[in-house]
Amino acid sequence: MSIVVMKFGGSSVANPERIRRVARRVGEAQDEGHQVVVIVSAMGDTTDDLIMLSRELSARPSRREMDMLLSTGEQQSIALLAIALHEYGYKAISLTGLQAGYNTDGTYAVSRICNIDSSRVRKELDEGNIVVVAGFQGLSPNGDITTLGRGGSDTSAVAMAIELQADMCEIYTDVDGVYTADPRLVKSALKLNTISYDEMLEMAAMGAGVLHPRSVELAKQYGMTLHVRTSFDHRLGTIVQEVTDMNGELEKEMVVAGVAHDMSVLRATLFNVPDQPGLASTVFGRLAQDKVNVDMIIQGSKTSDDKQNLSFISARTDADKIEQALGEMVAGGLGEKFELDDSIAKVSVVGAGMISRPGVAAKTFEVISSLGINIDMISTSEIKISCIVPEADAAKAVRALHEAFLG
Numbered sequence: 001m002s003i004v005v006m007k008f009g010g011s012s013v014a015n016p017e018r019i020r021r022v023a024r025r026v027g028e029a030q031d032e033g034h035q036v037v038v039i040v041s042a043m044g045d046t047t048d049d050l051i052m053l054s055r056e057l058s059a060r061p062s063r064r065e066m067d068m069l070l071s072t073g074e075q076q077s078i079a080l081l082a083i084a085l086h087e088y089g090y091k092a093i094s095l096t097g098l099q100a101g102y103n104t105d106g107t108y109a110v111s112r113i114c115n116i117d118s119s120r121v122r123k124e125l126d127e128g129n130i131v132v133v134a135g136f137q138g139l140s141p142n143g144d145i146t147t148l149g150r151g152g153s154d155t156s157a158v159a160m161a162i163e164l165q166a167d168m169c170e171i172y173t174d175v176d177g178v179y180t181a182d183p184r185l186v187k188s189a190l191k192l193n194t195i196s197y198d199e200m201l202e203m204a205a206m207g208a209g210v211l212h213p214r215s216v217e218l219a220k221q222y223g224m225t226l227h228v229r230t231s232f233d234h235r236l237g238t239i240v241q242e243v244t245d246m247n248g249e250l251e252k253e254m255v256v257a258g259v260a261h262d263m264s265v266l267r268a269t270l271f272n273v274p275d276q277p278g279l280a281s282t283v284f285g286r287l288a289q290d291k292v293n294v295d296m297i298i299q300g301s302k303t304s305d306d307k308q309n310l311s312f313i314s315a316r317t318d319a320d321k322i323e324q325a326l327g328e329m330v331a332g333g334l335g336e337k338f339e340l341d342d343s344i345a346k347v348s349v350v351g352a353g354m355i356s357r358p359g360v361a362a363k364t365f366e367v368i369s370s371l372g373i374n375i376d377m378i379s380t381s382e383i384k385i386s387c388i389v390p391e392a393d394a395a396k397a398v399r400a401l402h403e404a405f406l407g
């Protein structure tokens, strides 16, 4: 019997009505003859609400206690979904991440999954149960609950699908697939039928928001096919897999798959740091230790013979950690001062087709400059060109780039 893993995000289980709809959907999959494992997120804004609640008590709550607190969100939704399934006459059982066998590396708030002991899940499936598993959480080596980072239940789902050798991992969400740009920003954005892992990774990392980037990384590594689709009806969504289907036309690849934007970034700058060996290693070593993800580093705008500025892009959610780290560096004589600027955004043109087609970068810059927008930083990979622009201009840039490449 084939196993399907279905993941439902917070908006899909936001209230009893929606939980019932998910239950019917999941039940149908079992009726069709599949063994079904369902991974769920916390209902609606529960995770945000819990964070706000903790902030009323402390500005810097302990990370361990935050994981304890946040993991309760998913625990509510698994029980409620199992209850709804029972009402429809299905055999179902809810399991926490711990009961489902997720073992993590133990880092609070941003744990990685080390392995899954799926024996309990398999046993419950064999007994005819629909198994409803809490996403976003696992067990640390010392026996604590740890969470996987915001949006982490996508990664829980993909990991379980790989462990169970499921045919596919279906990610149900409140949009009907992956678009060539954010449809809220670009009216003419189109839904993609397929997208490669690499393109999806760039889109996800650029804030396309549909999938947790780590879930795509994991799927790519193990060749797990993902299907991103809406939980509101039965339309097909977007398939994320290695080779995209060109409808038989081998060379008719799309040069550009999409235009992504990320409004949740900040630029950090360390001013007048000594230009000497080991500097970058010290700064980024420290940030890595604090688990700060750094993107687009610019080093070398020399301010004098032996001094230079160092800038990098990170997530705004890491502002506290960055402030702490850079503050300590400046106090220790590394650099004169530092600054965080969150009035910027990242706009990216993504497409596997650009490897073999020159000119995408030139066209990107031309489009942005024709709007009179100043590009502050640029980074490129084989399949992506990213520009840092003022946040206030980002939407305009996205629309113009979409029109130029995909209009």
Ligand code: ASP
Pocket: 009, 010, 041, 042, 047, 048, 073, 135, 136, 149, 150, 151, 152, 153, 154
């Ligand atoms: N509930 C968690 C969050 O809001 C995990 C998830 O939804 O994937 O980030």
Ligand code: MG
Pocket: 009, 151, 154, 210, 211, 212
């Ligand atoms: Mg999500």
